[in-house]
Amino acid sequence: MEDQPFIIDPSKNQPPHWPPKAEVDFVSEIDVDKISDTEYRGKVPLKKPLAIRHGVYGGALCSQAILVAMRSVPSDFKPHALHSFFTKGVKEDSVIEWRVQKISNGKSFANRMVLGCQEDQVVFTANISLTTRNVTRPRSDGLVPFSHQIDPPPELLHYDISKLKGIANPNLHTTLRETPKPKVEGVYPYLIKYGIPECETLLSIPEEYKYSLLTWVTDWSFLSRAFAVVLGKRVDADFDVSLDHTIYFHDDDFDATKWVGISLRPTRSEHGRTLMICDLYNDKGKQVATIIQERLYLVKPTAKL
Known part of the structure; x- marks a missing residue:
C-alpha cells in the first residue's frame, strides 16, 4: 500500500513505484x-x-x-x-x-x-x-415530466482518457484525470472513478452499495489545483480539512467504477473557509449529483501593498 498518490502520465512508461496488480473489495472496506x-x-x-x-x-x-x-x-x-x-x-x-x-x-x-x-x-x-423517486418512469398519460439541468463543460463529454494526465491514490482506490484547459470560466473540470485501472482489479460490487460507492469518490478533490485553474495562480494552504459535506442525488443513472465528470467551482473564500460546489455528470452528460462543501482552508495573508 502506497502512502502517497502517484502520477499517471500516458506519455511515459509505468513508473517503477506503482504497486502490483491487486484485487480490491469495496464491500469489505465499507x-x-x-x-x-x-x-x-x-x-x-x-x-x-x-x-x-x-x-x-x-x-x-x-x-x-x-x-x-x-x-x-x-x-x-x-x-x-x-x-x-x-x-x-x-x-x-x-x-x-x-x-x-x-x-x-x-x-x-x-x-x-x-x-x-x-x-x-x-x-x-x-x-x-x-x-x-430517483428514477424517471414513463407516465401513463404519455406526457413528459418537466426537467432542467446546467450543461456540463464540453471537456467532460469529449475526451480520450488514454491521453489525460492525473493522479491515483491506492489508499482510497481512487483515480483522478484532468481534462485540457477548461473553456468555461470559473470552473475546474476533472474526471474521477473508483478503482485504479493500472494496478487494481475490482471485485463485483452489489447494487446495494451503488450510492455508497459514488459517495466515496465525492470527497477526494484538490482545492489548490482548482484555484490554480480558476485563478491562474497557486494558492497553497497551511491547513486544509473538510468541515462539512452535502450531497444531492438527482438520479439513479450512475456507476462510480466508470468515469464521473465533475465541474468544481470555488465560489467564496473568506475567514479561512472556502465554499465549493461540484456538479457531477455521467458519461451521457446527465447531471446525477451535486456536492456542496466548506473546507477549513488556511492561507497565509499576502504582504501589504
Whole structure:
C-alpha cells in the first residue's frame, strides 16, 4: 500500500513505484453489522487518505453513513440528500459505531439522523433523506415530466482518457484525470472513478452499495489545483480539512467504477473557509449529483501593498 498518490502520465512508461496488480473489495472496506434497529457497527476500521493525515477519509465516513441509512429503510428507498458535519478527527485503529434516529417514515420520503461514534464520542453527524423517486418512469398519460439541468463543460463529454494526465491514490482506490484547459470560466473540470485501472482489479460490487460507492469518490478533490485553474495562480494552504459535506442525488443513472465528470467551482473564500460546489455528470452528460462543501482552508495573508 502506497502512502502517497502517484502520477499517471500516458506519455511515459509505468513508473517503477506503482504497486502490483491487486484485487480490491469495496464491500469489505465499507460494510456494517446490524446490532439493532437503531445501531450498526463497521466491520473494519476506515482508512486515512494518506498516512500523514490526522484522521480517516471523510468520503469513507459519508459512504458508510449512507449504507447505514439505507439499511434502516425498505429496499425501494434510495438516498436523495445527505447533510453532514465532521465534528472530530476519526482514528483508523477502531471501527465506527453508528446510531440511527428515525425522524420520519412516509410513502415516498424517509428521513434519518445518523451519528458516527468512536470511544463514546460523536465524531460525525449526518441527516440523510431517502426517497422512492430517483428514477424517471414513463407516465401513463404519455406526457413528459418537466426537467432542467446546467450543461456540463464540453471537456467532460469529449475526451480520450488514454491521453489525460492525473493522479491515483491506492489508499482510497481512487483515480483522478484532468481534462485540457477548461473553456468555461470559473470552473475546474476533472474526471474521477473508483478503482485504479493500472494496478487494481475490482471485485463485483452489489447494487446495494451503488450510492455508497459514488459517495466515496465525492470527497477526494484538490482545492489548490482548482484555484490554480480558476485563478491562474497557486494558492497553497497551511491547513486544509473538510468541515462539512452535502450531497444531492438527482438520479439513479450512475456507476462510480466508470468515469464521473465533475465541474468544481470555488465560489467564496473568506475567514479561512472556502465554499465549493461540484456538479457531477455521467458519461451521457446527465447531471446525477451535486456536492456542496466548506473546507477549513488556511492561507497565509499576502504582504501589504
